[in-house]
Amino acid sequence: MSDQTLLSLNNLTLSYGKNTVVDRLNLEIEKGELIALLGPSGCGKTTTMRAIAGLMTPSGGEIVLDGRDVTRVPPNKREVGLMFQSYALFPHLSVFENVAFGLKLKGMRGSDLSARVGEGLSAVGLGDYADRRPADLSGGQQQRVALARSLVMDPKVLLLDEPLSNLDARLRLEMRTELQRVQKANDLTMVFVTHDQSEALSLADRIVVMKDGAIEQLGTPEDIYNRPESAFVADFVGFENIFTVETGKLKGKGEAFTLPEALPAGAKGLAWRPRFVRLGEGAFSGTVIGAAFVGQMREYVLETPLGQIKVDVDASAPAHSLGQQLAFDLRVEDAVILKR
Numbered sequence: 001m002s003d004q005t006l007l008s009l010n011n012l013t014l015s016y017g018k019n020t021v022v023d024r025l026n027l028e029i030e031k032g033e034l035i036a037l038l039g040p041s042g043c044g045k046t047t048t049m050r051a052i053a054g055l056m057t058p059s060g061g062e063i064v065l066d067g068r069d070v071t072r073v074p075p076n077k078r079e080v081g082l083m084f085q086s087y088a089l090f091p092h093l094s095v096f097e098n099v100a101f102g103l104k105l106k107g108m109r110g111s112d113l114s115a116r117v118g119e120g121l122s123a124v125g126l127g128d129y130a131d132r133r134p135a136d137l138s139g140g141q142q143q144r145v146a147l148a149r150s151l152v153m154d155p156k157v158l159l160l161d162e163p164l165s166n167l168d169a170r171l172r173l174e175m176r177t178e179l180q181r182v183q184k185a186n187d188l189t190m191v192f193v194t195h196d197q198s199e200a201l202s203l204a205d206r207i208v209v210m211k212d213g214a215i216e217q218l219g220t221p222e223d224i225y226n227r228p229e230s231a232f233v234a235d236f237v238g239f240e241n242i243f244t245v246e247t248g249k250l251k252g253k254g255e256a257f258t259l260p261e262a263l264p265a266g267a268k269g270l271a272w273r274p275r276f277v278r279l280g281e282g283a284f285s286g287t288v289i290g291a292a293f294v295g296q297m298r299e300y301v302l303e304t305p306l307g308q309i310k311v312d313v314d315a316s317a318p319a320h321s322l323g324q325q326l327a328f329d330l331r332v333e334d335a336v337i338l339k340r
Ligand SMILES: Nc1ncnc2c1ncn2[C@@H]1O[C@H](COP(=O)(O)OP(=O)(O)O)[C@@H](O)[C@H]1O
Pocket: 016, 021, 039, 040, 041, 042, 043, 044, 045, 046, 047, 048
């Protein structure tokens, strides 16, 4: 455990009845870090958040927050804030009263209360909106009120479970930037759950990719995007051409094949993003069954004995049409080597 560690999950095991959904998870989060839990639906992200918040008791392992074992501490004694996708504000209360709600429950009153609520609203850029009702705010502003409501409680860790998934695409981008700004400006420690890789990549200091209740890979956005270690992570971050090594050959969805070059020692698989495949040269060939112009790129799908191959080329390259037979190359030097 480093000096900076604020939250440790040690062999955390979480079950619903006999069904274990998170199995001996180990994770250390530093103060001021924004960690994204990324993974498909059902992999255990919400369950992990509920356990950190104290809404469920682990069946094994421990949760240590700021040096204190909180595994069996009730939620209201944990100093953990939680913001879910449905952040329900009280419609009949003003923005001020919504943000003040939790503080009042803790007994705060008068000028202390006004000052703290004011700070919270300024932190999210809503200093002038204290008297409004939620119905008179945009969706993004309502979300910022919910964020202020969590912030004023001064949690040691703020947990956000898919907070942006109810918003339309434009607002989601705006809130992404806003969240990052608030997080860095206030040196907050946040755990952010998402199933959206671009959200995780753009927001997080480190990403935890989860699969079936376990950590599949932990790393910086660059690590996860550029150096996936398994076929699962490669697929999740947009590698379309993924092959596993089976008795010295590569195998995808079609026939197993060998490359002209030797495979790197210890490789469990090789993966190429569509733009890593070389088109118009090489030992392989396929028939164009998909061709799309998408602005900067042309996207092709080739039907080949190896399975379907996706290739992106620069839009300035000459166009090919459906039914055309094209050579292509999969070079080891262009591939990402999967270690697991
Ligand atoms: N209250 C519950 N009772 C029983 N099983 C549950 C409950 N909540 C979630 N699960 C199961 O636990 C697994 C993980 O769920 P969850 O943590 O919600 O996943 P995620 O948030 O990653 O989509 C899933 O298989 C889900 O069906």
